[in-house]
Amino acid sequence: MKKINIIKNRSDIGAGTRGSDLGVDAIEIAAINANSDFFNCYEYSDLETANEAVYEKQETLYALRVGKVLEVCERLSIAVKLCLKEEKFPLVLSGDHSSALGSISGVKCANPDKRVGVVWIDAHADIHSPHTTPSGNIHGMPLAAALADDNMDRKVNEVSETTHKNWEAMKSIGGISPKIKHEDLVYFGVRDTEEPEDYTIAKNGIKNYKVEEVRYRGMEVCLAETLDRLKHCDLIYISFDVDSMDCDLISKGTGTPVSKGFDQHEIKQIINGVIKSGKVACVEIVEVNPCLDNKGNVMAETAFEVLENITKTIEEVNIK
Numbered sequence: 001m002k003k004i005n006i007i008k009n010r011s012d013i014g015a016g017t018r019g020s021d022l023g024v025d026a027i028e029i030a031a032i033n034a035n036s037d038f039f040n041c042y043e044y045s046d047l048e049t050a051n052e053a054v055y056e057k058q059e060t061l062y063a064l065r066v067g068k069v070l071e072v073c074e075r076l077s078i079a080v081k082l083c084l085k086e087e088k089f090p091l092v093l094s095g096d097h098s099s100a101l102g103s104i105s106g107v108k109c110a111n112p113d114k115r116v117g118v119v120w121i122d123a124h125a126d127i128h129s130p131h132t133t134p135s136g137n138i139h140g141m142p143l144a145a146a147l148a149d150d151n152m153d154r155k156v157n158e159v160s161e162t163t164h165k166n167w168e169a170m171k172s173i174g175g176i177s178p179k180i181k182h183e184d185l186v187y188f189g190v191r192d193t194e195e196p197e198d199y200t201i202a203k204n205g206i207k208n209y210k211v212e213e214v215r216y217r218g219m220e221v222c223l224a225e226t227l228d229r230l231k232h233c234d235l236i237y238i239s240f241d242v243d244s245m246d247c248d249l250i251s252k253g254t255g256t257p258v259s260k261g262f263d264q265h266e267i268k269q270i271i272n273g274v275i276k277s278g279k280v281a282c283v284e285i286v287e288v289n290p291c292l293d294n295k296g297n298v299m300a301e302t303a304f305e306v307l308e309n310i311t312k313t314i315e316e317v318n319i320k
């Protein structure tokens, strides 16, 4: 059986609001307060961050702190790759969602000949490039980097030479670019996008299982379709951004909260359903921000509930 390795990546510099670096510890505190020894049961590694970059003067306006985000993604990529090479299962807990580029890169670099699919559970599409971003925040860009797709048809920003150089490096972490294909990406819960994102999603026929669609057509049907869409993929990476959940129902403890999302039971069903395919190589949980929680530590508590539940499924599928 593959051993689970928890990678704690307390990096928040890809977000516009500080505090998601504390998300990992908030989840750990949620576990301790629930009398769970979860975090004492698994091997873990702490990734070195570059959060001091928040104090630097910003020159790369359309990819804020890009040099440092690149550094952290490279580090995470190596950690995930090593973990997979050692036949372990990387369970990644990150701060902001820019980290997903590191995890996807790690999965791909450990398996350069394999086709990697992505299930992205999020309120946001995170498929901007520096050329289209409305904010400059790189947590809105990891998928564009993994797909190596700048969406130049919808270019709105003039990017500087430094931004360009670093963004090109982001697209080619580990020397493989692109890491994934558009048809191997499936969204769940995306409901807060900008026009350039809508354009590229439509142009490339990327499927988004909206909250209403999942409820109307049924989870089973949507999961079966997802696995069918990803049938040509050898491996699957699952990214769970907690803002995919309904911020009015759960909590606002995340950088960019959005209403009308999933509840935690639906999230467990999605993640467990995909894990049961036996193809999942890595799962990541991101964007818990306890500084913004309007209900104490509820977002982290909910993330822990999901984490504990899906870990059981990872172990069950592993045992078989």
Ligand SMILES: NC(=[NH2+])NCCC[C@H](N)C(=O)O
Binding pocket: 096, 097, 098, 124, 126, 128, 133, 134, 135, 136, 137, 139, 140, 141, 192, 193, 194, 241, 243, 255, 256, 287
């Ligand atoms: N991972 C996230 N929370 N992403 C939010 C992105 C929001 C917006 N689309 C932006 O690019 O700025």
